Amino acid sequence: MSDDGPVSDIENENREEQGPASRDDSEDGSITSIEDEFEMERVTVFKDETLLHPTNLVDEDRIYGRDKQLNSVIRQLKPALDEVPPKDMILHGPSGTGKSLIIGTVTNKLVKVAERRGYNIAVVKLNCVDIKTEDAAVYNLAKKLARELDVPFDLARKGISTNRKYEHLYDLIREHLDLTIFVLDELDSLVGGRRTNNESPAYSNLLYNLTRATDIADLEHQVTTAVLTNDADSLVQGLDSRTESSFSPREILFDDYDANELRKILHRREDAFRDDVLEDDVIPLTAAYAAQGEGDARKAIDLLHSAGEIADDEESPIVTEEHCREAQTKVEVEYSVREIRNASIQKKTLIFAAALCDLYNDTDIDGVPGQIAHNVYEKIAESEDMDKRSRSRTRVWFNEYVTNSLFTSETKGYGRGKGKHTHYYFQKDPENIRTELVNSDDRLEDVHNDRELFREIVRSEYRWLAS
DNA sequence: ACTCCACTGGAAATGAAGGCAG
DNA sequence: CTGCCTTCATTTCCAGTGGAGT
Numbered sequence A: 001m002s003d004d005g006p007v008s009d010i011e012n013e014n015r016e017e018q019g020p021a022s023r024d025d026s027e028d029g030s031i032t033s034i035e036d037e038f039e040m041e042r043v044t045v046f047k048d049e050t051l052l053h054p055t056n057l058v059d060e061d062r063i064y065g066r067d068k069q070l071n072s073v074i075r076q077l078k079p080a081l082d083e084v085p086p087k088d089m090i091l092h093g094p095s096g097t098g099k100s101l102i103i104g105t106v107t108n109k110l111v112k113v114a115e116r117r118g119y120n121i122a123v124v125k126l127n128c129v130d131i132k133t134e135d136a137a138v139y140n141l142a143k144k145l146a147r148e149l150d151v152p153f154d155l156a157r158k159g160i161s162t163n164r165k166y167e168h169l170y171d172l173i174r175e176h177l178d179l180t181i182f183v184l185d186e187l188d189s190l191v192g193g194r195r196t197n198n199e200s201p202a203y204s205n206l207l208y209n210l211t212r213a214t215d216i217a218d219l220e221h222q223v224t225t226a227v228l229t230n231d232a233d234s235l236v237q238g239l240d241s242r243t244e245s246s247f248s249p250r251e252i253l254f255d256d257y258d259a260n261e262l263r264k265i266l267h268r269r270e271d272a273f274r275d276d277v278l279e280d281d282v283i284p285l286t287a288a289y290a291a292q293g294e295g296d297a298r299k300a301i302d303l304l305h306s307a308g309e310i311a312d313d314e315e316s317p318i319v320t321e322e323h324c325r326e327a328q329t330k331v332e333v334e335y336s337v338r339e340i341r342n343a344s345i346q347k348k349t350l351i352f353a354a355a356l357c358d359l360y361n362d363t364d365i366d367g368v369p370g371q372i373a374h375n376v377y378e379k380i381a382e383s384e385d386m387d388k389r390s391r392s393r394t395r396v397w398f399n400e401y402v403t404n405s406l407f408t409s410e411t412k413g414y415g416r417g418k419g420k421h422t423h424y425y426f427q428k429d430p431e432n433i434r435t436e437l438v439n440s441d442d443r444l445e446d447v448h449n450d451r452e453l454f455r456e457i458v459r460s461e462y463r464w465l466a467s
Numbered sequence B: 001a002c003t004c005c006a007c008t009g010g011a012a013a014t015g016a017a018g019g020c021a022g
Numbered sequence C: 001c002t003g004c005c006t007t008c009a010t011t012t013c014c015a016g017t018g019g020a021g022t
Helices: A004-018 A035-039 A069-083 A099-116 A134-149 A162-177 A202-211 A232-237 A242-245 A259-267 A282-292 A297-313 A323-341 A345-360 A368-384 A391-403 A430-440 A442-449 A453-466
Strands: A089-092 A121-128 A180-185 A223-229 A250-253 A407-413 A420-426
Touching: A004 A134, A004 A223, A069 A099, A069 A250, A089 A099, A089 A232, A099 A121, A099 A180, A121 A134, A134 A162, A134 A202, A180 A202, A180 A323, A202 A223, A202 A242, A232 A391, A242 A420, A250 A391, A259 A282, A259 A345, A282 A323, A282 A420, A297 A323, A323 A345, A323 A430, A345 A368, A345 A391, A345 A420, A345 A442, A345 A453, A368 A391, A368 A442, A391 A407, A391 A420, A430 A442, A442 A453
Parallel strands: A089 A223, A089 A250, A121 A180, A180 A223
Antiparallel strands: A407 A420
């Protein structure tokens, strides 16, 4: 790649050449007037930014490279229009390969066509990432369905058995609909609520109840499910035999995009930008960056979006390669801190403690032993006068983050008087994570300002274990 | 080879928040 | 109001483990 010099020269040139709104803060850095600022036309490289919004469903002609999958899904759902219940589906493949895009677009159209024929179909989509138990899943499905149907929803969240929540859900279907399609995104993360290891995961029960609704609740084949997952094999493995016999889905595989396909995908969203604001290399470069990862189209689009935003921030009239490079690092950081951002303060504190452990450790112990992280967590909680959770609780949190792949873990024995420890290894840059956490909460910022103290706390914990 | 200790991991218990029926 | 139900987050309890010391 070329060095920075010429690139920034070009940038400056362009800015002076076109810069219609070169702001009047030149003289002494003061802004002329706030009203003037508002009156001034907004400078942006975007024409229709919503095209780059990740959850926004786009027209079918913007879908690229998924013809096979698109046709399978259509073929699968088509019988619904002849009042023949469609079979269940499982769409699997890595994230950002178009699973929810395809199912979303196809079901949208299906509902429209069905409406014209006077046939009532509802689609209820549930992302299971933040849902912990079967009970919560049923509750949310019922709530979403009620909203979809525009009927009042008066089901209590607690104090009512899961069975009754199912009944409520089935009642809604029975009363209002000919067919309901449940789209269960990332279903494999719905494992919680297990009492013992012998019991099957929550999603197994959920699938059982949804697929057997016809028998259980006397519905007439009015329910079909579409499961979206990264890993179909492990999901199917978690099913108990009962569910396995009632849930026999048609599998549709979504594989990675290569750089070439990503480029085409991005070109189809090009009109999110004004004409001619994208430098020629921007799209190929963005596609290449995204292809280096997992061929994730969502990430590619995020990168392009972010490059545009950076250009706007700099009030640059065009999007340059340099903006792409900046976007690359920005999005990388963004992705690594995302699951932490809306964690509770308790969890944040624990992750923060773990990050401090990783960063301050000066022994040759690898990773972060859970017990040490917990001790540091307690110290932080004490110094900020916060509630503390027990070791067994923080262990559960650690394990959650292992399944989220923020950490990997490994246990090591330290022998007499030291016990065995589970070590957690950051899979994302702990420095970024610390920065994110420091900015997100005042209490953690306090701790950060007191870093000498906590550095010593971390070190003495490690030294004890290392000696 | 055996001992012993602190930690692990999983089950059971507890408690909070909420709801229902009589 | 009372008694009994639900879910869910959390704590308490305890057998199991791994490897340094003896």
